[in-house]
Every structure is written in structure tokens, then in C-alpha cells.
Amino acid sequence: MINFEFYNPTRIIFGKDAILKLGRELSRYGNKVLVITGGGSAKRSGLLDHALRILKENNKQVWILDGIKPNPRLDSVYEGIKMCKTRQVELILAIGGGSVIDAAKAIAVGAATQHDIWDFYLRKLSVTKALPLGCMLTLAATGTEMNGNSVVTKWETREKNFISGSALFPKFSILDPTYTLTVPRDQTANGCVDMMVHVFEQYFSHTTDTPLQDRLCEGLMKTIIENALILAADPQDYTVRANILWCGTMALNELVGMGKEQDWATHIIEHELSAEYDIAHGAGLAILSPNWMAYVYKENKALFRQFAERVWDIQGNGKSEEEIILEGIRKTREFFVSIGAPATLEDAGIDESKISLMAARAVRFGPVGSMKKLGKEDVETILRNALV
Amino acid sequence: MINFEFYNPTRIIFGKDAILKLGRELSRYGNKVLVITGGGSAKRSGLLDHALRILKENNKQVWILDGIKPNPRLDSVYEGIKMCKTRQVELILAIGGGSVIDAAKAIAVGAATQHDIWDFYLRKLSVTKALPLGCMLTLAATGTEMNGNSVVTKWETREKNFISGSALFPKFSILDPTYTLTVPRDQTANGCVDMMVHVFEQYFSHTTDTPLQDRLCEGLMKTIIENALILAADPQDYTVRANILWCGTMALNELVGMGKEQDWATHIIEHELSAEYDIAHGAGLAILSPNWMAYVYKENKALFRQFAERVWDIQGNGKSEEEIILEGIRKTREFFVSIGAPATLEDAGIDESKISLMAARAVRFGPVGSMKKLGKEDVETILRNALV
Numbered sequence: 042m043i044n045f046e047f048y049n050p051t052r053i054i055f056g057k058d059a060i061l062k063l064g065r066e067l068s069r070y071g072n073k074v075l076v077i078t079g080g081g082s083a084k085r086s087g088l089l090d091h092a093l094r095i096l097k098e099n100n101k102q103v104w105i106l107d108g109i110k111p112n113p114r115l116d117s118v119y120e121g122i123k124m125c126k127t128r129q130v131e132l133i134l135a136i137g138g139g140s141v142i143d144a145a146k147a148i149a150v151g152a153a154t155q156h157d158i159w160d161f162y163l164r165k166l167s168v169t170k171a172l173p174l175g176c177m178l179t180l181a182a183t184g185t186e187m188n189g190n191s192v193v194t195k196w197e198t199r200e201k202n203f204i205s206g207s208a209l210f211p212k213f214s215i216l217d218p219t220y221t222l223t224v225p226r227d228q229t230a231n232g233c234v235d236m237m238v239h240v241f242e243q244y245f246s247h248t249t250d251t252p253l254q255d256r257l258c259e260g261l262m263k264t265i266i267e268n269a270l271i272l273a274a275d276p277q278d279y280t281v282r283a284n285i286l287w288c289g290t291m292a293l294n295e296l297v298g299m300g301k302e303q304d305w306a307t308h309i310i311e312h313e314l315s316a317e318y319d320i321a322h323g324a325g326l327a328i329l330s331p332n333w334m335a336y337v338y339k340e341n342k343a344l345f346r347q348f349a350e351r352v353w354d355i356q357g358n359g360k361s362e363e364e365i366i367l368e369g370i371r372k373t374r375e376f377f378v379s380i381g382a383p384a385t386l387e388d389a390g391i392d393e394s395k396i397s398l399m400a401a402r403a404v405r406f407g408p409v410g411s412m413k414k415l416g417k418e419d420v421e422t423i424l425r426n427a428l429v
Numbered sequence: 430m431i432n433f434e435f436y437n438p439t440r441i442i443f444g445k446d447a448i449l450k451l452g453r454e455l456s457r458y459g460n461k462v463l464v465i466t467g468g469g470s471a472k473r474s475g476l477l478d479h480a481l482r483i484l485k486e487n488n489k490q491v492w493i494l495d496g497i498k499p500n501p502r503l504d505s506v507y508e509g510i511k512m513c514k515t516r517q518v519e520l521i522l523a524i525g526g527g528s529v530i531d532a533a534k535a536i537a538v539g540a541a542t543q544h545d546i547w548d549f550y551l552r553k554l555s556v557t558k559a560l561p562l563g564c565m566l567t568l569a570a571t572g573t574e575m576n577g578n579s580v581v582t583k584w585e586t587r588e589k590n591f592i593s594g595s596a597l598f599p600k601f602s603i604l605d606p607t608y609t610l611t612v613p614r615d616q617t618a619n620g621c622v623d624m625m626v627h628v629f630e631q632y633f634s635h636t637t638d639t640p641l642q643d644r645l646c647e648g649l650m651k652t653i654i655e656n657a658l659i660l661a662a663d664p665q666d667y668t669v670r671a672n673i674l675w676c677g678t679m680a681l682n683e684l685v686g687m688g689k690e691q692d693w694a695t696h697i698i699e700h701e702l703s704a705e706y707d708i709a710h711g712a713g714l715a716i717l718s719p720n721w722m723a724y725v726y727k728e729n730k731a732l733f734r735q736f737a738e739r740v741w742d743i744q745g746n747g748k749s750e751e752e753i754i755l756e757g758i759r760k761t762r763e764f765f766v767s768i769g770a771p772a773t774l775e776d777a778g779i780d781e782s783k784i785s786l787m788a789a790r791a792v793r794f795g796p797v798g799s800m801k802k803l804g805k806e807d808v809e810t811i812l813r814n815a816l817v
Contacts, residue, residue, distance in 0.1 A: 042444070042668065042671045042672065042675070043444065044443060044444025044445060044446075044447065045441075045443050045444060046440065046441065046442050046443070046450075047440070047441040047443070048438075048439075048440040048441070049437070049438075050436075050437075050438035051436075052434065052435070052436040053433075053434065053435040053436070053687075054434050055432060055433050055434070055435070055687070055688065056430070056431065056432025056433060056688075057432060058432075059432065062434075250668040250671075250672065251672075252652045252655060252656065252672055253648065253649065253652040253672055253675055253676055253679065256647075256648030256649070256651060256652055257645055257648050257649075257679075259644075259648065260641065260644030260645050260647065260648045261641065261644070261645075263644060264640045264641040264644055267640060268640065280430065280638040283430045283638075283688075284430065284638065284639075284640055284641055287430070287641055287687075287688065288641055291641065291645075291684075296679075296684065299441075299443070299675075300443065300444075300671075300675065
């Protein structure tokens with residue numbers, strides 16, 4: 042195990058009718074609230090109206106920024122920052138999925154500084170403060186509701202960058218599985234892929250002697266697999282939605298990977314895919330992660346074998362280590378496909394024309410990953426292997 | 430899964446030389462610091478001196494309260510509260526094991542109120558504020574370094590009571606496995622039993638559909654078992670000490686049991702044993718928990734079977750469900766004995782003379798537990814079954 046620090050002060054309010062605690066939380070913050078939301082679902086489901094009613098009952102002065110898109114754009118962030126500064130907003134309330142929350146985090150940071158928010162995403166500046174942020178989550182996927190990360194895209198230049206910092210932890214996040222019952226099949230699948238790959242990024246590592254972290258990750262992966270498969274057949278089951286929702290949070294509240302060197306190459310490469318083609322992040326991860334595994338497993342065969350045996354219950358029975366590992370990778374790919382995620386770039390309508398360009402962009406801050414440090418050529422190979 | 434709230438703002442600083450972060454943490458708090466410590470080990474190991482040196486380098490004004498005993502006593506708590514009030518202490522720094530930290534929490538609450546601290550432990554008052562508390566942990570066991578609980582004993586009346594509340598979370602806890610390398614065999618064993626039973630209290634439940642919580646608990650239990658067995662043979666292995674230290678924290682930072690109805694009967698009954706006989710809490714739990722299991726397993730056979738199969742790898746092979754369950758309970762008892770914990774009250778030098786009295790005290794706030802609500806007669810039976 043390597044040395045680590047863990048700090049996560051987000052208050053999670055989980056379960057049916059969790060929204061009824063919103064008033065209590067609001068009482069801890071100032072009077073001027075900016076509500077940030079996406080397109081349709083928060084409105085259609087009545088969730089936005091319910092939240093606005095509670096805000097009104099608590100005598101809050103409210104502004105709304107809606108229309109935040111998946112792969113949230115920098116221009117919306119600038120718009121939100123301007124609203125915060127003009128109105129002297131004291132609390133941001135994000136109602137939606139990971140993209141809405143990530144945009145809200147960018148706005149929270151931008152509103153508390155005189156610098157250009159994009160300079161933080163370009164790693165020129167570090168985050169030290171932000172407006173307080175509350176979240177009401179409508180999609181099980183990114184874990185942003187309980188972590189200090191945010192990813193935003195500058196669409197004109199196809200740059201998808203991230204920031205991290207303690208100031209970015211939401212003060213509270215309300216997670217009611219009921220809101221997620223109507224999430225469409227493809228978004229549900231993409232969310233399950235996303236949380237699964239969050240665990241991969243923490244699990245696959247050169248750090249040795251991390252038996253607890255390994256077992257917690259394996260428990261998470263097994264639970265995601267079992268519940269994602271049920272959801273693919275019966276998306277309306279509250280209990281299963283609740284399990285997946287909690288898995289999504291636990292998969293990236295940073296706890297299961299503490300003390301391990303982490304990887305994150307797959308995420309960084311995927312950001313190039315979705316920055317260039319605006320595909321869903323989870324879809325890109327489903328395509329890339331088995332190809333990443335196949336490219337790097339020789340760096341730590343023992344761990345990839347453990348993954349195959351403990352997560353996929355693959356028995357030895359005279360198979361070679363190599364065969365066991367490859368069966369684990371194949372099962373991973375088959376699982377993603379079985380819940381409705383794509384397997385190849387071709388499935389997502391992407392050809393080879395921009396592979397070289399995306400590979401170059403992926404390594405613009407230097408080599409990516411830690412299982413194996415990947416340069417431009419490595420990334421290019423992984424992308425080519427993912428074509429068909 | 431049932432509705433829940435999770436909030437845990439303690440900053441964990443984990444690993445070799447983690448003490449080097451103490452100065453940074455101290456800078457966040459005021460100048461007047463009360464150091465609270467136990468008897469020997471913090472002094473003998475040089476840890477106390479090292480901390481005092483760092484306090485001095487940071488120009489803190491320091492007072493010391495030492496001699497905190499296992500099963501910490503109310504009279505030491507009163508002494509600490511008086512010191513805090515007289516000196517206008519701004520930060521409490523606890524250096525030791527769970528007892529030192531629990532006493533420090535009591536002092537932190539008492540110093541921030543005009544009420545008698547014991548009234549909080551008698552459940553007449555709720556905790557709402559406390560002085561800031563930092564911890565340097567020297568024993569893997571109770572999890573108090575990352576939770577909002579404290580247990581204190583009023584020795585004259587043999588009352589061992591607890592309090593809980595967000596104000597009780599330490600601001601930071603420094604966990605360096607090196608400090609735990611010299612913990613004697615019996616204390617090491619008792620610590621491992623304590624963390625194991627913390628997981629039992631959260632795992633054994635009537636709440637259904639908690640697959641993630643179950644797997645996280647099972648991963649913790651398997652890791653505790655594997656590492657406790659290695660430690661019993663080789664107590665000087667840093668890596669294994671690190672694993673057990675992190676297990677102890679994770680076993681009671683409240684995360685693995687979220688969304689489940691919890692039990693805690695075994696702990697409440699044990700508090701009577703250690704209040705009456707001043708035995709180590711872990712020793713009492715080793716004696717009681719298999720007897721508790723044997724008394725209650727019929728309330729949820731499916732879960733006790735899952736425990737036997739997943740944690741102890743017990744195969745069906747034509748055995749009845751009952752046989753599988755009982756084998757799981759037997760393996761639990763054998764594990765505790767194999768690492769050096771006692772199996773019976775007799776082993777701990779306790780006879781039947783006070784069983785009835787202890788049973789009556791255990792239920793003084795009402796029936797205990799939730800797997801099966803235990804009244805005085807139930808508790809008495811469990812204690813009698815534990816005699817030999």
C-alpha cells in the first residue's frame with residue numbers, strides 16, 4: 042500500500058423522498074440560489090418543479106440556468122459564472138446527471154475567482170475555493186455527486202479537460218433512486234459502464250499488498266454486473282435502481298482506491314473520443330476499456346488473473362494464465378454489449394480518420410496511465426485495435 | 430435497502446511518516462492545544478516526543494493529560510474538561526488507541542458545554558458541538574479515528590455508555606502503521622476481533638436487497654481474517670499492519686453498513702462485561718459474538734448461510750443449511766481463538782455470579798439489537814451459554 046490522504050465531506054442523503062430533506066439543507070446557506078439543470082428529464086419528471094417549490098417555501102431568491110448538455114460546454118459555464126457574479130449567488134443547486142453537476146462545479150469555482158475558469162482546466166491554476174454546491178442526482182454513473190472532480194469541454198477546440206480539488210466536493214447530494222427509474226436503456230447502460238471503468242482505473246495497478254482495496258473493488262464490480270444485467274431486463278425495479286445508484290457513488294468517492302497508484306489512461310483517451318465525436322462517455326469507455334486491458338495486461342498478469350477469477354468466476358481447469366486472463370477480458374466486453382453498450386468504434390459510427398489526431402491530443406500533458414505509461418503510439422494502437 | 434444519510438468529514442492521513450503532515454494540520458487551528466494520551470506506548474515509542482516537538486515548532490501552547498486507561502473513565506474526562514476550560518484550549522490532540530480518542534471526544538464535548546458531560550451519555554442531552562479534535566492512532570481496532578462515536582465508563586456505578594453525533598468526528602487522524610508494529614499479541618488480537626464484530630453488527634440484518642453493502646462487508650471480513658492470521662505469526666510486518674489498520678478504520682467509518690438496519694446487541698452486552706470486570710472490549714466480543722450468532726441465526730438463515738459460504742468458503746456438499754450455518758459460526762470462534770482471543774467467560778476468569786445483574790443493566794434503555802430484539806432473559810441466556 043502507498044501513503045494516502047482521504048477526505049470527503051459530502052453529505053449523502055439517499056432513498057425514496059430524500060428531497061424532503063432539501064429544506065433542512067437549504068437553511069445552512071444564503072438566500073440567493075442558482076439552479077442549474079439540463080434538458081428534459083428533470084422537468085418532465087416534475088423534479089425541478091418540486092425543488093423550486095421547496096426553494097420558494099424556504100424564501101430563497103432563485104435563478105435558473107437550464108439546457109446544460111452532456112459533455113458540458115465551456116460556454117454554458119461562462120454563462121453561469123456571469124449569473125452568479127451579477128446576482129451575488131450564495132448557493133448553486135445542480136439538478137440532473139453528471140454533466141449538470143460537473144458544469145455546476147465549474148461555475149462554482151469560476152464564481153469565486155477573478156481568473157478565467159478555463160485556466161484551471163488547463164492546469165495553469167489550482168482550485169482553492171468555490172461557491173457551495175448542492176446536488177440532486179438523476180442518473181447513476183459518474184460519482185461526481187460525491188467527489189472533487191469536474192470535466193468540461195471547450196467545444197471549438199475539442200478540448201475536454203478536468204479539474205480536482207477539495208473545494209469541489211458538493212456540500213450535500215440528494216440521491217433518490219425514484220428519479221432514475223425512467224432513465225432510457227442506453228443511458229442506463231452507459232452509466233453502468235462508467236462506474237465499472239471507474240473501478241478498473243483504481244483496481245488495475247502496480248501497487249502490491251492492497252488486499253482490502255482489491256476486495257472492495259471486486260465487491261463493487263460484482264454488484265454492478267449483477268444489477269446492471271437485471272436492469273437491462275427490468276429498468277423499473279426500484280431496489281435494483283437503488284443498488285446501482287449507490288454503486289455509482291461508491292465507485293468514485295475515492296475510497297476503494299485509496300493507497301493504490303491509479304491509472305486513468307482509459308478515461309483520458311475516451312475524453313478525446315467524446316470531445317471529437319460528442320459520443321456518450323460511457324459508450325466510449327465500453328469500446329476502449331477491453332482494448333486497454335488487452336494492451337496492458339502483461340504488466341501485471343497476477344492481478345488480471347485475480348480479476349478474471351474473482352470477478353468473473355473463471356475456473357482454472359487446466360487453462361493457462363494467459364487463457365484465464367483473456368477470458369476475463371472477453372467476459373468484460375460481452376457484459377458491456379449484453380447491457381446495450383457498443384463494442385467497437387465502428388458500432389459508434391467512428392472511423393480511423395482522426396485516430397492519429399486524437400492520440401496526439403490524449404498525451405498533450407504527457408504520457409497517460411500508470412499500469413503502463415502510454416505515449417502517442419500506444420494510444421494510437423489502442424484506438425486502432427478498437428476500430429472493429 | 431433502507432433510506433440513509435452518510436456524512437463523514439474526517440481527514441485521514443495514512444502511511445509511513447504521516448506525522449510529517451501534523452504541522453500543516455495544526456496551522457488550521459488555534460494556538461492552545463491539549464494533548465491527551467495513555468500510559469506507556471506513546472511515550473516509549475518516542476511518538477509523544479515527536480508530536481510535542483512539532484507542536485513546539487509550530488509555536489503552540491501545550492498542556493498534557495496523560496494516563497488515560499483502557500475502558501476510559503469519567504473522572505479523567507472531568508479532569509480534561511476542567512483543563513480545557515481553565516486554559517481556553519482551542520484544539521485537542523489525542524495520541525493513542527481507541528480509549529484515548531474516546532476520552533478525548535468526551536472532553537471535546539464537555540469543554541464546549543455548561544452541562545454535565547455524563548448527561549450526554551445518559552441520553553438526556555444530544556451532542557451539537559465540540560472542540561476540534563485531531564488524532565494520532567497507535568492501535569488498529571475501534572474505528573473511532575473516523576467516526577462520531579465515543580464510549581466512556583463511570584466506574585463507580587459500572588455504567589459504560591456511548592454518545593454519537595457529527596460534532597464528534599475528528600478533524601483529522603494520522604494513521605502510521607509503524608506506530609502499531611510493537612502492539613502486543615493480545616492487544617493486536619483484541620483489535621482484530623473488535624473490527625470483525627463491527628462488521629458483524631452492520632452485516633447481520635433483516636434489511637434485504639443490499640448486495641453492495643453485503644459484498645463490501647464480506648471483503649472486509651475476509652481481509653481481516655487473512656491479515657490477522659499473518660499478524661499472529663509475524664507481528665512485525667509493516668504491510669500487514671497497514672492492511673489491518675485500514676481495515677479497522679473502514680470497519681466503522683459507517684460506510685459499509687449504510688442502508689441496512691444495524692444490530693449492536695453484542696456490543697451493548699459486552700459493555701456490561703467490561704464495565705463490571707474491566708476486561709478488554711475485544712476479548713469480551715470474542716466470547717460473546719459466536720454465542721450471539723448461535724442464539725439469533727434462525728431469524729435470517731439465508732444471510733448466515735451466505736456468511737458461511739462467502740466469508741468462510743464453506744461448500745454445500747450435501748450439508749443441510751443448518752449445518753453450513755453452524756460450521757460458519759464454529760469457524761468464527763476458532764478464528765478468534767487461533768489469533769489469541771478467549772472463547773469463554775471462564776477463559777476470561779468470569780463466573781456466573783453477576784450474569785443476571787449484567788443482563789438487567791444491558792437492557793436498561795430497553796431491548797437491545799435488531800436481528801432479534803433481546804430482553805433481559807435473552808441476554809442472560811447468551812451470557813450463560815458463553816460461560817464454558
